[in-house]
Amino acid sequence: MTKELFNTAKEALLAAKKDVKHPFRYFTMATIGINNSPRLRTVVLRDVKEDLTISLFTDRRSKKVTHLKENNNVCLLFFNHNDMLQLKVDGKAFLEEDDKVLKKAWKKMKESGKKDYRSAQDPGSKVKDPEMIEYLDTSHHFAIIHIIPSKIEYLELKKEQHVRALFSKEDGVWEGSFIVP
Numbered sequence: 001m002t003k004e005l006f007n008t009a010k011e012a013l014l015a016a017k018k019d020v021k022h023p024f025r026y027f028t029m030a031t032i033g034i035n036n037s038p039r040l041r042t043v044v045l046r047d048v049k050e051d052l053t054i055s056l057f058t059d060r061r062s063k064k065v066t067h068l069k070e071n072n073n074v075c076l077l078f079f080n081h082n083d084m085l086q087l088k089v090d091g092k093a094f095l096e097e098d099d100k101v102l103k104k105a106w107k108k109m110k111e112s113g114k115k116d117y118r119s120a121q122d123p124g125s126k127v128k129d130p131e132m133i134e135y136l137d138t139s140h141h142f143a144i145i146h147i148i149p150s151k152i153e154y155l156e157l158k159k160e161q162h163v164r165a166l167f168s169k170e171d172g173v174w175e176g177s178f179i180v181p
Contacts, residue, residue: 002165002167002176002177002178003176005154005156005163005165005176006152006154006165006167006174006176008085008154009087009152009154009167010052012024012078012080012085012087013045013048013052013054013078013087014048016045016048016078017045017046017047017048023078023079023080023081023082023083024045024078024080024087025044025045026042026043026044026045027042027043027045027076027077027078027079028040028041028042028043028076028077029041029042029043029056029064029074029075029076030074030075030076030077031064031067031068031071031073031074031093032067032070032071032073033063033067034066034067034070039063039064039067041064043056043058044056044057046105046144052149052152053146053147053148053149054076054089054091054146054147054149055096055144055145055146055147056144056145056147057105057109057117057142057143057144057145058143058144058145059116059117059119059122059123059141059142059143060095060141060142060143061122061123061141062122062123062124063123063124064145065095065143065145068093068094068095068145072092072093072094073090073091073092073093074090074091074092074093074147075088075089075090075091076088076089076091076147077089083156084156084157084158085154085155085156085157086154086155086156086157087152087153087154087155088152088153088155089147089149089151089152089153090149090150090151090152091147091148091149091150091151092147092148092150093145093146093147093148094145094146094148095143095144095145095146096143096144096145096146101144102142102143102144105142105144106140106142114140114142115135117140117141117142118135118136118137118139118140118141119133119134119135119136119141120133120134120135120136121133121134149169150168150169151166151167151168151169152166152167152174153165153166153167153179154166154167155181161181162181163178163181164178164179164180164181165177165178165179166179
């Protein structure tokens with residue numbers, strides 16, 4: 001039966017890749033900050049591969065990139081309020097280095113979305129007024145982060161009895177077991 005739960009989790013992640021209104025489209029990503037404190041932020045799911053590698057876009061100058069260079073362990077939290085389903089994904093993150101992949105993703109992006117990666121100021125910089133942010137005409141700081149999951153925790157909140165399972169990837173194979181909610 002854990003295989004069914006794993007397939008439900010996988011199908012939900014793959015559906016969120018295609019459906020911009022899917023509850024898993026926006027999720028929480030945790031990194032470890034330079035001072036070893038957890039750092040959380042909401043990010044946008046951009047891609048999920050069949051092997052469950054998860055991808056998102058970011059500004060290369062963001063704090064999350066700095067954190068990942070120091071410690072590439074991440075935790076992702078997805079929640080679907082309609083189904084009362086939570087997935088917690090532990091994994092390793094890395095930056096895409098292939099210029100061809102980056103250029104292809106940049107080219108596919110809508111012009112309105114490109115603005116987020118063209119600010120002259122670093123993300124998190126103080127400004128007196130949001131209208132005062134300067135944007136670059138041609139250059140950008142676009143980056144892609146890929147997360148390779150090693151564990152997926154499945155939690156379905158039900159009125160009668162919650163269902164919780166833990167899946168671990170070992171030697172390329174996902175193994176699952178039920179755990180106490």
